[in-house]
Amino acid sequence: MKQKYAVFDHTADLGVEIYGKDEKELFSNAAHALFDIMTDINIVYPKTERDIRVEGSGLEDLMVNFLREILYLFNGEGLSLHNFLVSEMDSYHIKGTVRGEKIDPDRHCLNMEVKAVTYHRAEVKKGSHGWTARVIFDV
């Protein structure tokens, strides 16, 4: 399977570079990256789902807001997620569904706390081989 994301170094924080063949896959992979960093994504079952609708002033802003929303489901609602489906999107809106389950401390291992998704140097770009995004997480 094609690589969904890579982590790069940033002194006190964690940078993530995300790849996708199109914008929808890029956003889906971004959500995957966030959860893959925080938990062991392979042992999360799709027991429950949530609809996501997010707006932004452009693709970068949309990416940050989308990840902020996804992160809240973890931090606020205690959900661990692993399946991210983007149904509709343009540069200012995104709609989709995420699936996962309530965090079970006995079964789910939590690797790292992500405090926030930052606006710092957020980037979304189309290249010759598809889309790339960069986001820095405050950890």
Added chain:
Amino acid sequence: MAGLHGLFLMSEIKIERLDENRWIVPPTGGMRVPGMIYSSDKMTGGIGTDESLKQVANVAHLPGIINYSFAMPDMHWGYGFPIGGVAAFDMKEGVISPGGVGYDINCGVRAITTRLSSSDIKGRMDNLVTALFRDIPSGVGSKGDLKLSIKEEKKVLREGARWAVKNGYGFPEDLVTTEDGGKMEGAEPECLSERALERGRAQLGTLGSGNHFLEIEIVEEIFDEKRALAFGLEPDQVVVVIHSGSRGLGYQVCDDFLARMVKHINKLDFPLPDRQLACAYLASHEGKEYYAAMACAANYAWANRQLLMHRTRQTFEKTLGISPRELGMSLLYDVSHNIAKFEEFPVEGKNRKVCIHRKGATRAFPPGHYALPDRYRATGQPVLIPGDMGTGSYILAGAETAFTDTFGSTCHGAGRVMSRSKAIKASKGRSIRSEMAERGVCVMATGKRTLLEEIPEAYKKVDEVVDVVHRAGLSKKVARLRAVGCIKG
């Protein structure tokens, strides 16, 4: 990944040395004031090796900034403001910025003295650390025993540590030795989002993860006997140091307001060099709302540290089988190191109320300051500087130079020099727990990666950081403590 290099070019900011401990960033472009960096030749990581220098210059662009954009010797990259950044703003023309406070609003440190000496806990360290680890919830998203109703939570947000004491978690004298009495005025819970309130309900009395910790330490060296005596410190004494903050509630407040302010960047009448510096005029509706919400998070953090101390007292008594009197746990002081506050300082010969941002910086009021309790009026405010994991802490006293030069501010800790992923690579194949045990520190952590990320070499040496502020006269060394037990999230 060649494409990434552009992101992390070496800083191109020019700096000029002023004296042994200070460097100036002369104003260029839109900088309204110079930058002022406290550091030393010896400092690991040095000056200008990362983007933090650029951030010192960026902060100097903000309207209403007074005198300098400061950076303390433990400076490292943050978003917007550098960590270790200090900036004061005019009340009328100045701004307030969530990035100048940080996500963990009122992250801070409290040091608690005891009547115990190292021999009283000799051979009991494993028991104590295990018991503390069991009794004090820690780790990612950990929940406490309290599940507050929204109504009760709002009381916490208004009252801070006073709520905790009123509800039996500690004693009135604990409030006397907490910065601002553990309560920030102007808190308005109605300014918080439902999400922030929801995240706060179950996390009061929890330590958190990452660099937060609870440490058992021993007074190793006294530098200033008179002040040590006034602080209740003596050689070989057991002291507990707690580092924690406002947990998910604080992160959510910062996140909510950053998003709001980023949206309005284009409406500001000045250009911002970095989106993460999103801010609002102090006098604006948005600025006032952020302040009121931040004050709630600050109060939450003070209540949180008060609860953590209360639980620590109980665990020590139970584990060692001693009475509260024999244990004699007494709060030396509690300081905030991520906050924006209204305080008075001499500016151009006149006393002036300003909005001081301290992001990874500690208040260090000098002897005689009216905000200090009688106990510390003659000594200056106790300043608590934790080191990296298992190293121990410094206890300093606020000094006059900080008051006149840096708006009553000094450093806050060791300061990271190695990214978390580099630290994990560097610790590959090592048992950090055994390494710490060999150094005489019993460590327990919830997250499997926490110990790897927090290895001592990932931080600047706290001794060097403290030496700079001591030499520069921002605060004076009183005592050095050595860690013997540590729990982490």
